[in-house]
Amino acid sequence: MAGGQERILRRxxxxxxxxxxxxxxxxxxxxxxxARAQARIAANRPYRDGMARVIYEAAKSDPRAAAKLLGTPxxxxxxxxxxxxxxxxxxxxxxxxxxxxxxxxxxxxxSDGTSVQLITVGKKAxxxxxxRGLDVQQSFQGFSDRPTFSDAREVARVTAAPFVNGExxxxxxxxxxxxxxxxxxxxxxxxxxxxVHEEAAVDTKKDLEGYTEFEPxxxxxxxxLGPKAIESEIFTALLEGAASFHTxxxxxxxxxxxxxxxxxxxxxxxxxxxxxxxxxxxxxxIVSGAEALRERK
Amino acid sequence: MPVLHVEIVTPESSLWExxxxxxxxxxxxxxxxxxxxxxxxxxxxxPGVLRVETAEGELSFVExxxxxxxxxxxxxxxxxxxxxxxxxxxxxxxxxARAEAAKATAEAALAATNREGDLDDAVLQxxxxxxxxxxxxxxxxx
Numbered sequence: 078m079a080g081g082q083e084r085i086l087r088r089x090x091x092x093x094x095x096x097x098x099x100x101x102x103x104x105x106x107x108x109x110x111x112a113r114a115q116a117r118i119a120a121n122r123p124y125r126d127g128m129a130r131v132i133y134e135a136a137k138s139d140p141r142a143a144a145k146l147l148g149t150p151x152x153x154x155x156x157x158x159x160x161x162x163x164x165x166x167x168x169x170x171x172x173x174x175x176x177x178x179x180x181x182x183x184x185x186x187x188s189d190g191t192s193v194q195l196i197t198v199g200k201k202a203x204x205x206x207x208x209r210g211l212d213v214q215q216s217f218q219g220f221s222d223r224p225t226f227s228d229a230r231e232v233a234r235v236t237a238a239p240f241v242n243g244e245x246x247x248x249x250x251x252x253x254x255x256x257x258x259x260x261x262x263x264x265x266x267x268x269x270x271x272x273v274h275e276e277a278a279v280d281t282k283k284d285l286e287g288y289t290e291f292e293p294x295x296x297x298x299x300x301x302l303g304p305k306a307i308e309s310e311i312f313t314a315l316l317e318g319a320a321s322f323h324t325x326x327x328x329x330x331x332x333x334x335x336x337x338x339x340x341x342x343x344x345x346x347x348x349x350x351x352x353x354x355x356x357x358x359x360x361x362x363i364v365s366g367a368e369a370l371r372e373r374k
Numbered sequence: 375m376p377v378l379h380v381e382i383v384t385p386e387s388s389l390w391e392x393x394x395x396x397x398x399x400x401x402x403x404x405x406x407x408x409x410x411x412x413x414x415x416x417x418x419x420x421p422g423v424l425r426v427e428t429a430e431g432e433l434s435f436v437e438x439x440x441x442x443x444x445x446x447x448x449x450x451x452x453x454x455x456x457x458x459x460x461x462x463x464x465x466x467x468x469x470x471a472r473a474e475a476a477k478a479t480a481e482a483a484l485a486a487t488n489r490e491g492d493l494d495d496a497v498l499q500x501x502x503x504x505x506x507x508x509x510x511x512x513x514x515x516x
Contacts, residue, residue: 123383127458131416131441226385226460289443292403292417301418305441308460312385 083355086348090341097337100330103167107327110222111258114320118255121316128309129273132302136273139295147270155245156191157214158183159236159268161252161314162199163221163322169329171253171322172201178263179251183211194245196236198315222319229312236311237304240269248307252314253321261321268310271303376410380426382435382457389435389462392428397455399424399442408444410453415444419459421506423514436514437462438507461507468515477508 136143160179162172179195179202186193197203197216206213215235220228239245248269253261266272291298380397382389397408401417408415419440426433440459447454483501 117386120387121385123381123388124385124458127381127383127443127456128441130456131443131458134416134443229385230460289414289416292401292406292415297402298416298418302441305460309385 083348083351086344086351090344090348093337093341093344097334097341100333100337104327104330104334107323107330110323111320111327114316114323115255115258118313118316118320121313125309125313128306132271132306133273134289135291135295135299135302138289138291139299143295143299147273150246150270153186153189153191153247155194155239155247156186157194157196157236157239157245157248158186159196159232159248159250159311160198160202161221161250161318162197162202163318164200164218165222165322165326166201167329168322168326169332171325172199172205174263175251175253176202176205178265180206180209180211182249182251182265194239196232198232198318221315221322224312224315224319226308226312229315230308232315233304233308233311237269237307241304250311250314252318253325255317255320255324258324261317261324268307269303271306376451376453378408378410378412379452379454380457381454382424382426382459382462384459384462389464390426390433394426394428394455396427397424397442397457398427399437399457401442408442408453408455411446411451412444412453412455414446415442417442419457421510423465423510424457424462434465434514435462436465436468436511438510465514468511470512470515473508473511473515476504477512480505480508 136147158179160175162175166172183193183195194214195206195211196214197206198218199221200218203213203216203218217228217232236248240248247267249265250268251263251265254264255261378394378397379392380394381391395410399406400420400422402420403417406417419437419442421438422436424435424437426435437457437459438461440457440462442455442457445454445456446452480501484498484505487498487501
């Protein structure tokens with residue numbers, strides 16, 4: 078009987094509406110997190126800029142001492158790649174685009190004869206690389222939504238160790254850069270040796286450049302500065318990653334909610350038609366039954 | 375009147391910002407004081423207590439290592455001291471109970487490492503750092 082189909086459709090509509098409720102809730106939560114994540118990026122900026130200025134000044138005043146810590150090495154035999162993604166899915170292409178970029182980078186480094194140590198942040202990364210048979214040296218998880226500086230410090234310690242011990246010549250970070258609420262992009266960037274940001278000079282008075290005194294000597298200072306600077310770099314990347322994650326999730330969940338609305342509408346339409354069909358058929362049956370009875374009289 | 379503008383920033387927030395008459399702290403070369411019109415200097419900070427003297431009185435902070443930069447703008451008669459520290463807090467904000475607990479945890483961790491004799495450098499180091507931090511906080515709070 079046609080009423081069976083109607084019941085099935087009603088059940089599907091209910092399930093779509095339940096899903097919609099979840100996606101809508103996730104959308105709203107993600108949206109509220111975006112603002113907070115953005116505020117944290119803004120709060121981190123003075124520290125990052127200050128760090129960049131210190132490095133810039135130190136590099137300017139003693140280029141020879143800075144050489145080990147700065148600039149791109151000519152020949153890289155061992156590299157460390159740090160890939161930053163989220164702990165959770167349901168966030169559009171956020172995780173997969175970073176992971177694919179990491180995989181490409183690793184493949185390229187390997188084809189150039191560089192051995193690669195892979196370090197990851199985020200639950201999603203471990204599953205992805207394990208499935209693809211790539212060796213993950215160490216992985217971190219559990220803080221990608223709201224990273225703190227001590228998380229960053231821990232990641233930095235592990236990531237910088239091979240460079241500090243002289244086992245690796247380069248450290249590259251792959252993460253989702255948060256350019257604005259409307260635009261994020263995957264970026265892979267060398268964090269060790271440190272790249273001096275020329276913009277850092279803007280704040281410094283031109284006539285004072287190179288007249289800065291150092292306490293202790295630049296050489297000693299730079300040795301400590303490397304690991305410290307990448308703590309800051311990694312923290313910034315974690316913060317931007319978190320902001321990108323929430324943005325991406327908000328967008329994905331908004332799309333899912335729209336989709337559920339659309340699906341609910343079309344299912345309702347189909348259900349109404351099915352019900353109308355059932356009624357029409359029933360009337361037809363009654364009418365033709367009545368006709369048959371009358372003819373027999 | 376020359377001013378000394380002090381900014382104390384951590385990666386998570388700007389802790390304090392304002393005009394001061396002096397900044398007293400400790401670098402690996404020893405204690406130092408920055409006064410207005412100090413020459414441009416960059417240095418490190420060892421974990422300790424950092425004091426800022428302002429017209430309204432003295433502020434004290436506990437910091438766990440970092441850097442400072444002093445910049446002087448002779449035209450504007452302004453000196454800016456930027457303090458970059460990983461973790462820092464106002465001495466008055468220190469939670470003594472929490473610091474005591476952290477100290478106990480760190481001591482227990484150290485004792486455990488000693489007993490096992492299995493010296494994982496990283497674990498040992500992080501326990502030692504935690505202990506040093508807790509002791510510094512407690513010392514400053516008293």
